Amino acid sequence: MKKRVAAVLLLFLPAVVHAQGLTPELIAHQPSLWPQEVTLTTAVPTPLVINGKTVGTAELPAGTKLPVIKVERERVVLKFGDSTIVVAHGNTDLLARVRQSQAALERAYAATPAMASPVAPVVKAAPAAPRGVIATELAGDLVRFDGKSVTRFSDAELAKVKYFGIYFSASWCGPCRAFTPKLVSFYNKIKPQHPEFEVVFVSRDRSERDAEKYMENDAMPWPAVRFSALRNKAKLNGLAGRGIPCLVLVDQDGTVLSHSYEGETYVGPQKVMRDIEATLAKR
Incomplete structure (x- = not known):
């Protein structure tokens, strides 16, 4: 077994x-x-x-x-x-x-016998899961500052999202602190007309407390990846550029539509905001 x-x-x-x-x-x-x-x-x-x-x-x-x-x-x-x-x-x-850890994983993988024609178990119907690669990656690991405290973000809200703005930032980063209020203003203007769009904060802070204080102090209206879950988000971390602030626009399957980096050149998050606006205007 x-x-x-x-x-x-x-x-x-x-x-x-x-x-x-x-x-x-x-x-x-x-x-x-x-x-x-x-x-x-x-x-x-x-x-x-x-x-x-x-x-x-x-x-x-x-x-x-x-x-x-x-x-x-x-x-x-x-x-x-x-x-x-x-x-x-x-x-x-x-x-x-x-x-050593990877070698143990390799041994476990090698020792696992192939499963021949397994019979699918009968299970009860589950609630509809968030659609798309990005929503699946985020499911169960999002939080939001509700004005008083950091609480869990409902996965049901991800089901209608087709475009994600993945925001890599940190409270210790001066340029990030200068840009975040601009993104908050942009989000508050565009989100009510476009429920198919969501920003997700991926913290580069040094601790959970720092990340949550950043969310509170800058009144971030969007969800964030739970700090303790960041290490396990390979797809999201793979989108990050070499520096911050870094904003990345992706579709629900993780295809990059706009990035703060073009190759090795930093073009900045403002360029991505313009691309978000243009993309949503076409819908």
């Missing part, structure tokens, strides 16, 4: 990245691969940063386990108490951890 369940679960996993083919650069671009924590392999003298300011230094001994906040191409951002520290990949067991 356990083997049959494993086989079913594996059908929904993303394509396995072979463990030995993993590189720090690949890991940095795939948040779903990031471990919950890493262990320092050498003693690391590091500055202590609180609210963006260096407040001192500390030497952390080898063997210290620290939660992972973000993996970058050459370094990993870690949580240390109430501050963050930045450590080179080579001073942690990051690569070994990820390779």
Whole structure:
């Protein structure tokens, strides 16, 4: 019975990245691969940063386990108490951890027998699911600030959405804070006439509290991906550009219609807002 369940679960996993083919650069671009924590392999003298300011230094001994906040191409951002520290990949067991995890997944996949002509179980009819690749990716993991607190966003509202503006932003980013009010004004003007359009906030903040305060302080009227679910949103994270603010217009199946980046060139989110308006005007 356990083997049959494993086989079913594996059908929904993303394509396995072979463990030995993993590189720090690949890991940095795939948040779903990031471990919950890493262990320092050498003693690391590091500055202590609180609210963006260096407040001192500390030497952390080898063997210290620290939660992972973000993996970058050459370094990993870690949580240390109430501050963050930045450590080179080579001073942690990051690569070994990820390779070990992927190798275990490969072994499980190889050990799973093929299922020959399974009989479909009889199940009760379920409520209509959100349609399209993007709505399916988001289902169950959206929240919204309702004016008082952050609450769950109803998946039923996604069923009618044909176009999504995926908004990558963070409260610590000055250009983001300058642009967000413009997007709020644009959204409040266009949303009532176009229920087929929705903006979704994908936070690049350092904590859930920071992301939720950003939603509250800027009165974001659209839903956001639940902070704890961000690592598992491979399709959404794959849409991100190299910097923020980054706004991406996609259709319900994830086809990119407009992007804040054109190749390596940053053209900005204002260009995407114009494209959103033009796209909706054609409907």
